[in-house]
Amino acid sequence: MSRAERLLALMQVLRRQRQPARGMGLAAELGISLRTLYRDIASLRAQGAHIDGEPGIGYVLRPGFLLPPLMFSAEEIEALVLGSRWVADRADSSLGDAARNALAKIGAVLPADLRHELDSSALLVGPGTPMAVGxxxxxxxxxxxxxxxxxxxxxxxxxxxxxxxxxxxxxxxxxxxxxxxxxxxxxxxxxxxxxxxxxxxxxxxxxxxxxxxxxxxxxxxxxxxxxxx
The missing domain is CATH 2.30.30 (SH3 type barrels.)
Structure with missing residues (x-):
């Protein structure tokens, strides 16, 4: 895992936490050493992430911070594409348009290699039952x-x-x-x-x-x- 992917993964883990997360637990979930975890937290703080806490107490991420540039793993991109295609096919037209627009906005700010993953996703939604209501x-x-x-x-x-x-x-x-x-x-x-x-x-x-x-x-x-x- 690259450093950028590791920082993104740490952000995602912190976002899921409802209570302060202990350093040992975070390091174990990410498969990194405790020293690397502390270094990554310091890096995120330097980039503007509001992470409260300290060793021995736990860490909490305040809302409102995105890593620039916006990053996703290949599987996260596949999930976004598949989910958007399902909504476009199975929901009402207004919600389907919103799904396509959201995907276009994400694609506009992705790095070139990840944008290619978005545009070339091979996950398709098969034919389904017509909507049971208008x-x-x-x-x-x-x-x-x-x-x-x-x-x-x-x-x-x-x-x-x-x-x-x-x-x-x-x-x-x-x-x-x-x-x-x-x-x-x-x-x-x-x-x-x-x-x-x-x-x-x-x-x-x-x-x-x-x-x-x-x-x-x-x-x-x-x-x-x-x-x-």
């Missing part, structure tokens, strides 16, 4: 989630029974055969899941739901037994 609906659902707005929906269940619900959407799952909203349902007073292809109509409300999206997500994960990421 472009406009998915955009409005994403907007409601982003703005923490309630949704009024007319929903047809598996028994073809139609109901009117007011829900607090906090997540949208993209599965191969379906798109599913995770939400708190006011009428059921519980978390429920709604397939977007069974929504007959929807309206984004002006009213924000009373809890933060992150808090709803955390409670939902605990109830469903889904590990925190």
């Amino acid at each position: 472009d406009a609906e998915l955009r409005r659902i994403r907007q409601a989630i982003r703005m923490e707005r309630k949704l009024d929906i007319h929903y047809r269940d598996l028994q073809d029974k139609l109901s009117v619900r007011t829900i607090w959407p906090f997540a949208l799952g993209f599965f191969e055969q379906a798109r599913v909203i995770a939400a708190w349902c006011e009428s059921r007073q519980a978390f429920r899941h709604f397939r977007t292809d069974r929504i007959v109509s929807l309206q984004v409300c002006d009213t924000r739901y009373p809890r933060r999206r992150q808090a709803l997500m955390q409670d939902w994960r605990q109830i469903e037994g889904i590990p925190m990421q």
